[in-house]
Amino acid sequence: MHRRRFITLGGTSLCALPILTSTAFTFINKNDSKMPPWLVELVKRNDNSVENLLKFQVSDPKSPDFGGVADGFGILNPHSTSALVQVGGNAVFSPDSKFYKSDELLEKMKLAVLYLLKIQHSDGTIDLLSTNFHSTPDTAFLVKRLAIAYTLIDRSQATFAQSVLTELKKFLLNAGEALVKGGIHTPNHRWVVTAALTRLNGLWPDTRYVDRANEWLGEHIDIDADGQYNEKSTFIYSSLTDRLLITIAAGLDKLELLESVRKNLNMTMYYVHPNGEIVTDASGRQDKAVVGTLENYYYPYRYLAMLDKNGSYSAMCKMIEETAGGKIGGFLDYLLADSTLWEALPPVKALPLNYVKAFPISGLVRIRRNRWDSTLIAKNPVWFTFMKGNAVVQGVRFASSFFGKGQFQTEEVKANGAYFELTQKLEGPYWQPYPKDAIAPDGDWEKMPRTNRPQSEVQHLETNVRIRETKEGMEIEVSTNGTERVPAALEIIFRPGGELKGVTKIEGTKDSWLLAANTGTYTVGSDTISFGPGLALHKNIALRGALSPMDAPTVFLTGFTPFKHTIRFS
Structure with missing residues (x-):
């Protein structure tokens, strides 16, 4: 996974879309309001x-x-x-x-x-x-x-x-x-083309435009039970699809398409960090793990807030105005095109600020307690984040040097009582001589696939991660079973811009540290994350088979298998 990185948008967006609110392409505002x-x-x-x-x-x-x-x-x-x-x-x-x-x-x-x-x-x-x-x-x-x-x-x-x-x-x-x-x-391209055809048909009606639009729409909208589209691209393509479907629904009188938009907007309310950023860790596109705000959702939320008289959507608009107001200008054409959107929003309702919400299809669990939140992530070497105000643990990773394939990653996040569990099972076999009757006459190794060789001395390593909420924050317990004396390291990656205390710099590194003390802290402005206790049994942070360190302040806890350690964040 790439390091969470900042994305900035200027006053225009190459994907900014036109809008309509009626069931046909009429231009409501005549510039007299x-x-x-x-x-x-x-x-x-x-x-x-x-x-x-x-x-x-x-x-x-x-x-x-x-x-x-x-x-x-x-x-x-x-x-x-x-x-x-x-x-x-x-x-x-x-x-x-x-x-x-x-x-x-x-x-x-x-x-x-x-x-x-x-x-x-x-x-x-x-x-x-x-x-x-x-x-x-x-x-x-x-x-x-x-x-x-x-x-x-x-x-x-x-x-x-x-x-x-x-x-x-x-x-x-x-x-x-x-x-x-x-x-x-790509999946969203179907709706891009359909929205463009819809727009052209509004200007110069042509049955070919409508027929082709209906052909693409015949594939049905790719939204899952979580309320997410196929690409799971929360910063870029989910909001784009929302805007596209609004355009198509209005222009082709297919208002049933708005139900998919509502599902996605309802889900997105639980993908908001306390500082107004959007959770991007499960994206399948180029916005995976970027740092982005919610300006791309402003038009869909405002459109449906007005249409449905939805106070929760109004609250999302207000939040976006406060956290990303300068960036919504990329969609100015939408807002100019429909003067009904210039009216005051419906009265706001409280947004969800305290919850535990699972999105199993996307492989995410979201935990938020007002000013702090945490995300648990499946199918990703970064499987935990923790944000407290502007102080951010942008990822936790675990790896061992087990046969060069010990980077921990889980297939799913399972709920088990008060805990969420993540597991990984690995094998490290050795290989016996090739069957005599199948040996390549020229001795070419590539002609003798390893899968045909008998295995022996098979080594096993099982890693279990248990995560639970505490009164002050979150707790992670990492334990391994199987082969012993394998070097291992737990990696805590912070967003740049803060100050670390209670940690020791690792010689020869740019921004890597060991936590040997009981507690370390990371402070950004008035926000501080405390983490610990530490563990520092070796200084090898470049384990074979592990991902390279991210370009960010990173604290390591190191040990050997059987590894068992609990660390708390607050």
Whole structure:
């Protein structure tokens, strides 16, 4: 597992999606309602995004890349270029923007669209230069953004709007030809393409768009009994799927799809750390174990809070505003498109802050007691986290040098009375001579599979971890049975930024420590985690077969099998 790492988002999101609240693609706001202060603030931040993107636009008419927008690596690409059209659409539509109805900005946006037309393939697709080429799903991501921009530009009634819309329509209709027949890579891509088709059908009705959308929807929504989608990607793709399903439900009059969104939003309320971060440890995608907040869920929670008059969803919106308010601007187009979302949220209800909640399909158990929480994780070498305010144990691991395969990992987290149990059983055999009648004549080792050799002197090592809640926090007991004198180490990995006390630096390491004392502490600001007692019977922390140390402050407890030790966190 990768170290939990920070993810930051700017004022725009390449996956920002357009919205609707009716059962057809109608544009509710006609720009005659005064925006609330929080929305005005997002509009002003969007202006900063416009200015930043304009700095990267090619302005030389003689350049073959004229009008295109480069990314931070200096690479011209359709995503950065379409982002200028998206944030520009937000700006020219909004009276509080310095670019409101700006002909100068619209001219820049037209050049960007012309560049998009230039690099669009004849089949209607575009490239995601980091990995996908002639990509239908990546084309769909752009279509969803540009379709809402089309509507915002149109409704702005700006003088120069039509010249942009004429070219943008060409790009979108070309893309539609790819969407009605192109393929996908991942589960969420089905809904990306379907939402894009839905959006196009709202602008220019076409039975081919609807037929293809229904073909993808015929595979059914991939949500499990926990309330999670197939990819279990809590920071990126679960919230994306929520937004996509809202778009499809509204645009194709399939309101039953909103039930999947509700299930996921209900589950997500139990995936919140006390500081407003989201639990990502069970993700099957690139956001596994990243540090992220919940801004991506703001629109789904607000949409359904208003639709269902749901006070718990209102409370989630308030929490997101407090912990990640500056980041919800990536979905400004959603919020501009529906003035009903500008109204006050329904009265809030209390969020769950004290619970023990298991999600067996995802392999997680969540324990929260107001200001601290813990996550137990199956099928992951990091199987325990503990967070107390801003002080964070971002992972606990255990390993032994048992035949180079002693990194502990459990298949499931089992409840057993007051304890949760995690187990692993390993074997380390030796191999006898190959059967005489099957020996390779040329003596080639690869032609004599080890599975055909008789085993002998088989060694066994069973590791059991028992975890329980205490009055002050959590307790972990690690014990092993089987082969003796195997070096072992328990690893406590802290999020960088705090101060360790009561531990001893291991020579020759960047940030590795031993806990020999009874208690160690880790402090970040006013938050302190206490942990112990310690165990330091050796200094070998690079056990053969164990994962490499993470780039983070790490405290080791070391011993030999039979290993038995209990450590408490509070």
